[in-house]
Amino acid sequence: MVRLSIPAQLAFRDLALQAVFTAIEAEADPPLSQARDEIVSAMNEAFNNIVLHAYRGILGGRVDLAVSARRGEVEIELCDRGRSFDPDAVPDYVAPDDLDIAALPENGMGLYIMRSFMDEVAYTRGAHGKPNVLVLRKRWTPEGLPHEVPPGLAAAKKESSQSGWRLRSVAFSSQDIDRSSAGSLKRK
């Protein structure tokens, strides 16, 4: 487990990324391959959201980062004490079809990127002195090998891929934080 408390400023985002990949490379294998790009992309959006939306660019906020890595899996937890948000209130990103140029969105892609590139994304709104908690989890296998997926998850993956999403939300637990009221970011 790696823990790090970072100023909530964009200039410190690379430090958060460095902590994540140091933890992965020290404790996990196989090599990340393309999962690296996906984790980087999701982490960037998560950190941006905290700095720009939770703290709204106000200096003094902090991001408490916790990274747990083991074979082929990493869990990244980002805590902040800024403004909470309602994942269900975020408009869905609609990927452009039929070259509809005018409809191309210029923002609102961050949550979609997180949901798409990570296997699990869960958000708990802070209350009663507890912080907002965003958890990102990613699993990967060596390139060329089939993804080892437990039967329950396989069914969820199948369902989610049919609806155009990758697996987004699966129940999990943590000894550090009570997530009994955690709001998953599963699309309704």
Next chain:
Amino acid sequence: MTTTSRTDSGDETILRIEGTLDAATAPDLRGVVDAIVDEGRLLITLELSGLRLIDSSGVGVIVSLFKRVRANGGQVRIQGLRDQPRAIFRLLRLDRVFPT
């Protein structure tokens, strides 16, 4: 950190973007985009082989350029997209919109 260089050659403008295009650096690129649009440049090539990382803020600026140039009757072409930026463009299905 982002490095941008603009080269005008006849009707075509080549905009080379290198490094990281993200929430911290995208505002700087907006000024370059505004200038290109205000000058009425219509044939734009984004050369992105040196772009190491992009986030949704960076994508937003490129989409803005694309929409504004297209609205003026022009075209934005992308070349050199690779690695993480390529993964983002594919995810957002922008690779189907931008001529590459």
